[in-house]
Amino acid sequence: MIDGFPLIDVHLHVARLPTLKSGWMDWAQGFGDAAALARVYDPAGTVVPAAFDAYLAAEGVDVALLLAEYSPKVTGMQVIEDLLPVARHNPDRIKIIANVNPHLHYPLDEEVRRQLDLGAVALKIHPVHAGFAANDRAMYPAYEACQAAGIPLVVHCGTSTFPGSSNKFADPVNLDDVLRDFRNLTVVLAHGGRGWWYDAAAFMALANDRVWIELSGLPPSRLREYYAKHNWTRLTRRMIFATDWPGVPGIAANARAIKELCPDDQTAALVLAGNASRVYNLKLTA
Structure with a gap:
């Protein structure tokens, strides 16, 4: 809880440092x-699972979603198996998100289902780091697996x-x-269009009730500026804290900071936890 509000953070990287490229640590320490x-x-x-769980508790996080990533040429390998000991320490608080790379995994649908069997609650794809377009038909078996399992696709x-x-x-x-x-697939836009796609991301989230804006990597102080062309009251209700x-x-x-930007407490509750709970099929413990 944070100031009486449940809190879900849907975008955390908790990788083994020896598996990563040096730029990852530079990024982590720099920001x-x-x-x-x-x-x-x-x-x-x-x-250290216990230390990480204690850190999350101290920050008020009720549920945290940890991301795997298979991008050996860019950031390195955050394999899902490395996340399992962390999640097992406190499965009520810590969940994992799967990842596939079409250049590394085949068949994609089987790899998605394998990672779901390990406990993943969503699938993230990283076209920018893995080097492929999200609409590449080679990815469709992975999307079909997500749709069949009723889990969101994070992009x-x-x-x-x-x-x-x-x-x-x-x-x-x-x-x-x-x-x-994929008419029953929910899509979460990680980083919310960061760079020069804020307007496109906002339009998609406002026009399609299966699309959500995820706030990872976006300074709260600049959110109103990033989405200045859009109805802030409507758009905040389409946001997920990360x-x-x-x-x-x-x-x-x-x-x-995000809570203070919300037009009312009801919207703040949605952004901080309610939307994530719905989209990722999460249950908050009492």
Whole structure:
């Protein structure tokens, strides 16, 4: 809870440091809380589950979703198996999100189902780091697996500064085909169109009740500026709180700042937890 509001953070990276490229740590230390990293990682670069759970509790996080990522050329390998010990420590608070890369996994639908069997509650794809378009038909078996399982598809929708990124693949227009072809698939736009797609992302979320804006990596102080062309009251009700931890100074600080931007307490409750609970099929414990 944060100031009486349940809090769900749907976008955290908790990888084993030896599996990552050096740019990942530069990003984490440059934008995040170095002291928090030191508290939750052991000397070998592995997250200590109890320490991480305690950190989340201190920040007011009721549920945290940890992301796997298979992007060996850009950030490295955040394999889902490395997240399992962290999630098992407190499965009520800590969940995991699957990831597939069409250049590494085949058949994609089987890999999605394998990761779901490990406990994943959603699938994230990262076209910018993995180098593919979201509407590539090779990805359709993965989307079909998501639709059949009733889980959301999280899509990186924003620029990335990591060397090797292909930012042209962040354009949300690529998802038009996916939304048309998968009529029961929910899509979450991670980073909310960061860069030069804010308007496109906002339009999609306002026009389609299966599309959501996810706030990871977006400074709260600039959100009104980013989405200035759109009805703020309507758009906030389509938002889901997320931080992109560890690339954030503090989860609680971001949550409080987001809460103050909401037009009323009902909307704040939706942004901080209610929308995530609905979209990711999560249950908050009492």
